[in-house]
Amino acid sequence: MQQSPIAELRARLRLPLIAAPMFLVSGVALVSAACVHGVIGAFPTVNCRTPEELDGWLREIESRTSRSSDASGVAAAPVCPNLIVHRSNMRLQDDLAVLLRHRPELVITSVGSPAPVIAPLHDAGALVLADVASLRHAERAVEAGADGLVLLTAGAGGQTGWLNPFAFVRAVRRFFAGPIVLAGGISDGVALRAAEMLGCDLAYMGTKFIATHESMADARYKAMLVESSADDVLLTSAVTGLPTSMLRPSLLAAGLDPDNLPARGAIEIGNDIDIDARAARPKRWRDVWSAGHSTSGVTDILSVAALIDRTTDEYHGGKQVF
Incomplete structure (x- = not known):
């Protein structure tokens, strides 16, 4: 019997894990290292300044991961570009064209319906994973033809979900038998195994990969x-206009009071006449930083290889975690 695409994919992975796509964090070095060491490496295409730079990134990642495959005899894990499909992304069609030339095995869509990009990506041989934050969004993504779902749950870093992961996964499993990726709160290999027991095929790990070399x-x-720690993570709409998990200490460092933030989306937004004043305002993502609840699991700064080694040891029970 022929294996499903996701089963074939998992057979190539050291861990059922995706190094989450993170704005201004995930780059060539992180993604390549994740893939080389058996974890899917993801990155937002908008981390590249232009479609031409995106093409260059993909070429460099392909070069680094193919060299690893040749040396070890084992194929590296897939790279997984993340397309922002919201209408505000004016580069969507240009970035999509670059991806179609490179024919990635996996693509994640975010901030909107995956419907406009599913057909061309399928034609290029890619599996499409749509990230969703509600049951209705999950249903619509399945109806649109998404191959799998990334469930954004309470505790994820960045623009996050609000549903409890236990309830969300089990509710989606009532109507969807395809691949599910859990996003939010995966801080070690024990949590990764728990995600599998819950019914997930893969999981995101984001915050701990931020703290890698x-x-x-x-x-x-x-x-x-x-x-x-997790107590330092604040859920607020003040920074981006959407509920976002931000680090309290970074808000303080930017001259903001975490307990008295401006109106929704007000940070960096305004019509200052004084150019110097406008330039001095804190910028979301550049000066005000995000993290998920798994922040409590970040105890040191490691290489990607060391983080994956540690997570693998935890996953297989080499380190007892109470």
């Missing part, structure tokens, strides 16, 4: 994650 994050950001 290969990530593009500012060194201060990485250090802040080591020093912070």
